[in-house]
Amino acid sequence: MYDLIVVGGGPAGATCARRAALGGLDVLLLDRSVYPRQKPCGGALSPRVSQTLDFDIAPVVDRDIRAIGIHTPSGRGFAVARRGLTVNMVTRSRFDHYLLHMAEDAGVEVVQDAQVVGIERTRDAMRVLCLGDSHRSHILIGADGVNSIVARATGIRHSWPSDRVGLCISADVPMDPSEIQRITMIPEEGNEPAMHIYFGATSWGYAWCFPKRNNISIGVGCRMDRLTDLRREWTRFIGRLEADAGVEISLPRTNVHRVPLGPPRWKLVTPRTMLVGDAAGLASPITGEGIFYGVSSGLLAADTAVETVKTRSLKLILTYEQKIWNLLKPEFDVLRFVAEKLYGSKRTLETVCNVAAADQIVRDLIVDLVIGAKPPQSVKNRLLKQMLIHHPLQAIKIGLG
Ligand SMILES: Cc1cc2nc3c(=O)[nH]c(=O)nc-3n(C[C@H](O)[C@H](O)[C@H](O)COP(=O)(O)OP(=O)(O)OC[C@H]3O[C@@H](n4cnc5c(N)ncnc54)[C@H](O)[C@@H]3O)c2cc1C
Numbered sequence: 280m281y282d283l284i285v286v287g288g289g290p291a292g293a294t295c296a297r298r299a300a301l302g303g304l305d306v307l308l309l310d311r312s313v314y315p316r317q318k319p320c321g322g323a324l325s326p327r328v329s330q331t332l333d334f335d336i337a338p339v340v341d342r343d344i345r346a347i348g349i350h351t352p353s354g355r356g357f358a359v360a361r362r363g364l365t366v367n368m369v370t371r372s373r374f375d376h377y378l379l380h381m382a383e384d385a386g387v388e389v390v391q392d393a394q395v396v397g398i399e400r401t402r403d404a405m406r407v408l409c410l411g412d413s414h415r416s417h418i419l420i421g422a423d424g425v426n427s428i429v430a431r432a433t434g435i436r437h438s439w440p441s442d443r444v445g446l447c448i449s450a451d452v453p454m455d456p457s458e459i460q461r462i463t464m465i466p467e468e469g470n471e472p473a474m475h476i477y478f479g480a481t482s483w484g485y486a487w488c489f490p491k492r493n494n495i496s497i498g499v500g501c502r503m504d505r506l507t508d509l510r511r512e513w514t515r516f517i518g519r520l521e522a523d524a525g526v527e528i529s530l531p532r533t534n535v536h537r538v539p540l541g542p543p544r545w546k547l548v549t550p551r552t553m554l555v556g557d558a559a560g561l562a563s564p565i566t567g568e569g570i571f572y573g574v575s576s577g578l579l580a581a582d583t584a585v586e587t588v589k590t591r592s593l594k595l596i597l598t599y600e601q602k603i604w605n606l607l608k609p610e611f612d613v614l615r616f617v618a619e620k621l622y623g624s625k626r627t628l629e630t631v632c633n634v635a636a637a638d639q640i641v642r643d644l645i646v647d648l649v650i651g652a653k654p655p656q657s658v659k660n661r662l663l664k665q666m667l668i669h670h671p672l673q674a675i676k677i678g679l680g
Pocket residue numbers: 286287288289290291292309310311312318319320321322323324325393394395396422423424425426427428447448449498536537538555556557558561562567568569570571573
């Protein structure tokens with residue numbers, strides 16, 4: 280019997296399993312995929328990811344990005360750049376494989392190609408049923424992504440409310456590095472490749488074009504309850520990129536993927552189970568960024584598991600939910616508030632973009648919020664104050680007055 284079984288070897292599961300093994304637990308990690316596996320993702324890591332991990336991720340960073348091109352719904356553009364602000368771009372197949380290696384090096388037993396099909400709770404353990412096999416542990420962690428079987432089988436969550444999940448279509452398009460530089464650089468920010476975000480490409484969300492080493496990640500994502508026709512928006516976006524950049528983008532048929540946009544009820548535990556990462560719903564309601572939240576919740580769950588095993592007190596597992604609530608609920612409340620205002624309509628989006636383009640303070644505050652650089656409530660208060668004092672008409676238009 281293991282101390283801990285982690286289902287899912289993405290960023291949340293791999294960092295969680297590693298931390299628990301380093302804390303002395305006997306850990307089994309099960310993943311249905313064989314690594315390196317594909318994971319649809321923009322692959323943009325906010326600075327908090329490398330700051331949170333206790334090992335160097337430089338070997339798997341494709342590029343460091345220092346400028347972001349924002350495209351407003353009406354097609355105007357402006358750049359966001361700040362001294363010292365760097366976004367790490369990764370290719371998920373390489374990044375996730377690296378994290379899994381780090382977990383194995385720390386002593387985690389990793390079993391790939393192991394699809395979990397059921398979970399049972401016995402008197403003194405959790406039993407995890409795989410196709411053709413089963414394993415037992417004192418504690419179970421569900422790190423199995425947005426469609427988590429652990430969440431469903433333990434009764435923590437059966438489905439997503441449509442305002443807490445987004446749908447995305449994305450693709451990695453192979454491209455020569457010089458071509459990547461040509462089509463993504465923002466001349467006034469130097470000649471390095473930049474990330475680009477296109478607001479208004481969909482009704483509640485955005486489209487993106489992110490430069491990697493030998494490809495660009497492009498995609499479009501929309502909150503599910505505001506969905507109109509994502510495939511049409513995707514096709515229109517590709518057409519726009521082709522026209523703007525003077526390139527032809529040929530794509531295989533792409534699938535639609537889900538991304539959570541915040542935990543619906545913040546119910547994340549049962550007496551022997553904890554959910555982390557996407558399985559817990561922990562991705563930003565504004566951007567869909569989830570890797571940082573996966574890593575930080577994974578670490579918190581691992582520490583809770585280590586304490587629980589050391590003290591033999593199962594009650595400690597319940598404290599994980601409270602710790603996540605304390606750590607992330609205030610941030611998610613602010614992100615959700617801003618998302619509601621921002622994506623309210625194309626008109627409000629245009630207004631916010633125009634204010635941000637003209638006002639460095641507003642721009643900096645929005646960046647602080649998105650990358651979690653400062654306490655969210657104080658950023659929100661300063662943002663509201665700046666809007667009401669310096670942009671009162673726009674504040675009324677957005678519904679802040
Ligand atoms: C199109 C798109 C673009 C995105 N772009 C970004 C971005 O640029 N930056 C960012 O920070 N976030 C981004 N995200 C969100 C990010 O991808 C997720 O938040 C992140 O992957 C969550 O990590 P995780 O470890 O919780 O789950 P995952 O990475 O989904 O890993 C879950 C693992 O569980 C395994 N698994 C699932 N079911 C089972 C089962 N039954 N049995 C065994 N194993 C199982 C899977 O094989 C998988 O390896 C994006 C998401 C999408 C959809």
